Amino acid sequence: MPDKAVKKKLAAIYRVLFQAYGPQHWWPGDTPFEVMVGAVLTQNTAWANVEKAIANLRRERLLEPERLFRVPLRKLAVLIRPSGFFTVKARRLNHLFKFIIDRYSGSLALMFAEDPETLRHNLLEVNGVGPETADSILLYAGQRPFFVVDAYTKRVLSRHRVIAADADYHTVQGLFMDSLPRDSRLFNEYHALIVRVGKEHCKRTAPRCKTCPLNKFLP
DNA sequence: TGCCAGGCCGGGT
DNA sequence: ACCCGGCATGGC
DSSP states (O other), X not given: OOOHHHHHHXXXXXXXXXXXXXXXXXXOSOOHHHHHHHHHHTTTSOHHHHXXXXXXXXXXXXXXXXXXXXXXXXXXXXXXXXXXXXXXXXXXXXXXHHHHHHHHTTOHHHHHHSOHHHHHHHHHHSTTOOHHHHHHIIIIITOOOOXXXXXXXXXXHHHTTSSOTTOOHHHHHHHHHHHSOOOHHHXXXXXXHHHHHHHHHOOTTOOOOTTOTTGGGOO
């Protein structure tokens, strides 16, 4: 278990961020399948580019597992091209579609009926799905309370001395999940807020800045 | 113009 | 067990 100071700090950081920015409305109103596709397309990619790719799929009425699984890889790659890394991502999406169809008859409802820990384990077996993508799917498509850790999470927390700079994914995730109530809406909002503050104040090449709402947590 | 974005895999040491 | 290059577009 994380020590008490860390738990309090994580709770306080959330309050400050929510106070500063309010709700971020990540992935509202989309179907779970669309959210899943987005989780793969956004790997190391700006969200604006992902939106263009998803718009292409929607325009072609392809946003269903069976339909997209039948689309040839080359055509899929062209459709998702704006999201970058399009040949690898086409393959990764295809693996995911096959997984849903083979194991859950193409039904996300069946997939999310699975025990969450088991489902997470299964998702990680899919080539192209790593821990962040799996947790994004579980949290944002399935409302399962897994905390999503990304580059911003590590950078923001390490700059504010909550974690070591080289802390691994599982450790950081455990910190959040053992410090906060396991509420999917809370985890959803918290992750989105971290990305928000990271974009505005915690870039890779800006060691610290004066106007960051988290400055009060600096030593 | 160059740097950056809501990672992950595979091959080399 | 780590380390690192590759993957690629679009916005600022």
